[in-house]
Each structure stands twice: as structure tokens, then as C-alpha cells.
Amino acid sequence: MTQHDLVVIGAGPGGYVAAIRAAQLGMNVACIEKENALGGTCLRVGCIPSKALLEASELYRMATGHLSEFGVNVEGVKLDLPKMLQRKDQIVASLCKGVEGLFRKNKITRYTGHGRILAAGRVGIEGPQAQEVSAKNILIATGSISAPLKGVEVDGNLIGTSTEALTYPEVPKHLVVIGAGVIGLELGCVWARLGAKVTVLEYLNRILPGMDTELATEAQKTFQKQGLEFRLGMRVTGARVKDGRCVVECEGQEPIDCDRVLLAVGRLPNTDDLGLDALNVARTNRGFIQVDRHFQTSIPGIFAIGDAIPGPMLAHKAEEEGVACAEGLAGKYCHVNYDAIPGVVYTDPEIASVGKTEEQLKDAGIPYRKGSFPFMANGRAKALGQTEGRVKMLAHAETDRILGVHILGPRAGDLIAEAAVAIEFGASSEDIARSSHAHPTLAEVVKEAAFAVDGRAIHI
Numbered sequence: 008m009t010q011h012d013l014v015v016i017g018a019g020p021g022g023y024v025a026a027i028r029a030a031q032l033g034m035n036v037a038c039i040e041k042e043n044a045l046g047g048t049c050l051r052v053g054c055i056p057s058k059a060l061l062e063a064s065e066l067y068r069m070a071t072g073h074l075s076e077f078g079v080n081v082e083g084v085k086l087d088l089p090k091m092l093q094r095k096d097q098i099v100a101s102l103c104k105g106v107e108g109l110f111r112k113n114k115i116t117r118y119t120g121h122g123r124i125l126a127a128g129r130v131g132i133e134g135p136q137a138q139e140v141s142a143k144n145i146l147i148a149t150g151s152i153s154a155p156l157k158g159v160e161v162d163g164n165l166i167g168t169s170t171e172a173l174t175y176p177e178v179p180k181h182l183v184v185i186g187a188g189v190i191g192l193e194l195g196c197v198w199a200r201l202g203a204k205v206t207v208l209e210y211l212n213r214i215l216p217g218m219d220t221e222l223a224t225e226a227q228k229t230f231q232k233q234g235l236e237f238r239l240g241m242r243v244t245g246a247r248v249k250d251g252r253c254v255v256e257c258e259g260q261e262p263i264d265c266d267r268v269l270l271a272v273g274r275l276p277n278t279d280d281l282g283l284d285a286l287n288v289a290r291t292n293r294g295f296i297q298v299d300r301h302f303q304t305s306i307p308g309i310f311a312i313g314d315a316i317p318g319p320m321l322a323h324k325a326e327e328e329g330v331a332c333a334e335g336l337a338g339k340y341c342h343v344n345y346d347a348i349p350g351v352v353y354t355d356p357e358i359a360s361v362g363k364t365e366e367q368l369k370d371a372g373i374p375y376r377k378g379s380f381p382f383m384a385n386g387r388a389k390a391l392g393q394t395e396g397r398v399k400m401l402a403h404a405e406t407d408r409i410l411g412v413h414i415l416g417p418r419a420g421d422l423i424a425e426a427a428v429a430i431e432f433g434a435s436s437e438d439i440a441r442s443s444h445a446h447p448t449l450a451e452v453v454k455e456a457a458f459a460v461d462g463r464a465i466h467i
């Protein structure tokens with residue numbers, strides 16, 4: 008039986024990053040992945056392909072209308088969907104190959120097959136490389152899967168999840184999206200930009216639960232102008248294919264006829280087929296593996312990270328945990344600051360957030376001051392033709408320490424990095440306001456929001 012220091016199950020951003028960091032720290036590391044390509048949900052069917060389609064569909068939208076606002080007239084614009092999909096596939100393939108290269112460079116043993124934990128220190132591999140391997144420590148990084156919805160009959164074609172919505176061979180005439188969360192909005196925007204009628208059905212009375220309410224409401228209005236139809240407060244009771252069409256049923260409503268359905272009501276941890284019950288590994292009632300602050304499960308020597316454990320289901324959160332867990336195993340300091348993990352929705356405009364929302368501060372009774380500044384008053388945003396949205400900064404009313412930053416606007420996903428660093432370093436709004444920001448940049452809106460915390464924004 009081959010002996011390793013660490014066997015990682017799953018090669019997503021949590022697992023492959025943990026494997027690399029552990030190898031850098033001198034461990035003999037193996038990684039078991041059931042798919043042929045490395046990179047997990049994120050690289051294969053998540054973050055990367057969705058962003059490739061978001062960028063491409065946005066260019067198409069610009070070319071078919073908005074470029075003329077810049078005095079650039081283009082004629083005869085045509086959508087080449089097969090090429091757009093092929094470009095996305097090439098980006099995915101090159102990044103997955105990149106992870107293979109990183110594994111070779113770091114001398115990580117790769118096993119292809121389904122990993123199952125037989126006991127602490129022993130993992131069985133099923134598939135082409137069937138065998139048993141042993142390890143001082145085992146790390147579960149098996150990620151998540153799309154959550155099903157009672158009555159919705161996913162056929163992997165006309166009624167599907169995000170994975171199918173990344174590969175539709177033609178633009179649907181009418182796409183119904185169930186769930187106004189991150190996936191529903193990002194992929195709904197892609198297909199709306201390419202010409203589909205998109206109807207988003209959401210159970211709650213708002214979109215993007217968990218994000219800043221004020222900005223989410225503002226964003227909804229913008230998405231509506233872009234052609235997305237929202238039907239909030241809708242309880243979907245079923246969806247099925249009938250005579251080549253899809254029928255979606257909602258409580259108290261007429262059935263909706265459409266070409267395709269995207270089910271996006273959240274994701275569940277992928278922890279069912281790993282042998283955890285036989286070992287009595289503690290899990291929450293939704294299946295997330297419970298871990299301590301060193302990411303150790305209830306069984307010594309078995310660790311877990313990423314989407315398989317509680318917390319935001321984000322690639323960079325999984326990566327942070329992968330690094331921290333590997334460093335902990337090497338006897339180093341093991342810590343992730345969950346207050347400084349940003350979240351980004353890559354729509355147009357983007358929505359980004361780090362730290363606490365106003366709602367959370369109110370609920371916790373924490374006194375805060377708020378500074379808000381619109382992109383409308385920023386020179387660079389005007390030059391870009393992207394003036395919607397604002398930066399909102401929340402700072403402690405007494406100490407001025409930054410508690411949360413929420414951005415709706417152009418490149419919000421890049422701008423939020425400054426706020427995440429500020430929170431990580433315990434910065435005050437005064438620190439950001441006193442730091443020089445190049446002119447003319449979108450980042451000046453972050454600085455002005457910091458000034459606005461103290462009621463002294465300059466350019467408004």
C-alpha cells in the first residue's frame with residue numbers, strides 16, 4: 008500500500024491549493040479526483056466558464072447597442088455562439104492543464120477515481136486506478152452539488168442546472184430561472200444579453216439574499232432595464248418537459264411555458280458517498296462536515312475544507328482554508344479571517360461586498376456610521392459610460408474601524424480588494440480617506456465613500 012503524509016480527496020480550489028501548499032511544506036502529498044480534469048467545480052463548470060461567457064456576452068451587448076454611445080458605429084454584428092462556447096472551453100482546458108503542471112512541479116501524486124475513506128489513515132480508490140492508499144492525514148475537499156427542488160424534474164437538458172446553462176447549443180427564446188441568487192443572475196444575464204427572454208422566479212421578496220438590501224434593490228432595477236423579468240415571492244411547485252417544451256408551475260399562478268429552465272436554488276455539500284457515516288464523522292443536518300478551528304473533523308486525522316464545510320460557498324474561501332489547513336498540519340499558525348472574505352456577483356454592474364451588512368450591524372446592536380458615494384460623480388466612470396451604483400462604507404461609530412464595504416458599480420469585484428485588505432489590517436475609514444488614490448480611477452469612489460463616513464466627501 009502506498010504511504011503518503013497527506014491524501015486530499017477532490018482537486019477543486021480547496022483541494023488542489025491545499026495539496027500544493029502541503030507539498031511546498033515538505034509533505035508527501037497525493038490527490039484523488041474522480042474527474043479526468045483537475046480544478047473542480049470552479050475551473051470546470053463554475054467560476055471560470057461562467058466568467059468567460061459573461062465577458063463574451065457583455066461584448067456582444069456592447070457591440071449591438073452601446074458602442075454607438077461612444078461614437079463607434081459597428082454594422083453587421085453577428086453572434087457566433089459555437090465560437091463563444093469553444094473559447095470558454097479552451098480557457099477551461101488551459102487552466103485545468105495548468106493545475107496538472109502545478110501538481111507535477113510540486114511532485115504531487117495524482118490518482119483518478121472515486122475516493123472513499125475506509126478508516127482514519129486509509130482511503131480506497133474506485134475506478135481505473137483502483138487501490139488502497141494510506142496517509143498520516145486525510146483532507147476532504149469534495150465540494151458541492153446543485154440543490155434539487157421538489158417537483159422540478161431535472162432532465163439534464165431542457166431542465167438543468169448551471170452546468171447545462173454553460174453549454175446551451177442555441178439561445179433559448181424564453182429561459183425561466185428558478186432562484187434570484189448568484190448563479191441565477193449571472194447566467195440569466197448571459198442569456199438575456201445574447202437575446203433570450205429571461206424570467207427569474209424567486210421565493211423571497213428580494214433578489215440576492217445576504218447582500219446589502221439597498222444595493223440589491225438598486226441592482227434589480229438595472230437588471231430589469233437590461234431585460235430581465237423578476238417575479239418575486241413565487242413558490243415554484245414543479246417543472247417538467249411536455250411535448251418538447253418546459254412547463255413551470257408556481258403556487259397560485261398560471262403555469263409558465265418556456266424553452267428551458269435553469270434551476271439555481273443553492274448548492275449542497277457533496278459528502279454523501281465518502282464513507283463518513285460508517286466512521287461517524289459529525290455533519291450538520293444539511294450534510295456539511297463539522298470541523299474545529301484547525302479544520303479537523305470529529306475524527307482525528309481527518310480534515311475538511313471548502314464547500315463541504317459550513318460558510319460561504321466561494322472558491323477563494325476554499326483556497327484560504329486549503330492553505331490554512333496545510334500550514335496547520337505543518338505545525339504553523341492555522342487561521343482564516345472570515346470577516347475579510349469578499350463576495351462578488353459578476354453581473355453588469357458588478358456587486359461586491361466584504362464584512363458586515365447594515366442589517367447585520369443593526370441586528371447585533373453595533374453602532375456605525377455610513378459613507379456613500381455614487382459612481383455618477385466619478386470622472387473615470389463617466390469615461391467608461393458606467394455611472395450606475397455606489398460605494399457604501401460602514402465604520403464603527405466610536406473607533407472608526409471599517410466593518411463592511413458594499414459596492415454596486417463597474418469593476419466592483421476588483422475594487423473590493425482594497426476594502427478586504429483594509430478589514431484584514433483593521434484599518435479605519437480615515438486610513439482609506441488619507442491614502443492617495445490615483446486620478447482618474449474608479450478607486451477614487453472608495454476613497455470618497457471613506458470621506459463621506461465623516462460627512463466630508465469632496466466631489467459631491
Ligand code: FAD
Nearest residue numbers: 017019020021041047048053054122150313314320321322
Ligand atoms: P469543488 O470545486 O466542488 O471541487 C471538489 C472536487 O472534488 C470536484 O472536482 C469533484 O469531482 C471532486 N470529488 C468529489 N467527490 C469525490 C470523491 N469521492 N472522490 C474523488 N473526487 C471527488 N465561486 C467564486 O468564488 N467565484 C465565482 O465566480 C464562482 N462562480 C461559480 C459559478 C458557478 C456556475 C458555480 C456552480 C459555482 C461558482 N462558484 C464561484 C463557487 C465555487 O465554484 C465553489 O465555491 C468552489 O469550487 C468550491 O471549491 P471546493 O474545492 O470546495 O470544491
Ligand code: NAD
Nearest residue numbers: 186187188189190191209210243271272273274320351352
Ligand atoms: P444562492 O443561495 O445564491 O441563491 C439561491 C436563490 O434561490 C435564493 O435567492 C433563494 O431565495 C432562492 N430559492 C430557494 N428556494 C427557492 C424556491 N423554491 N423557489 C424560488 N427560489 C428559491 O444559490 P445559487 O445561485 O444556486 O449559487 C450557489 C452557490 O454558488 C452560492 O452559494 C454561491 O456562493 C456560489 N456561486 C458564487 C458565485 C460568485 O461568487 N460569483 C457565482 C455562482 C455561484
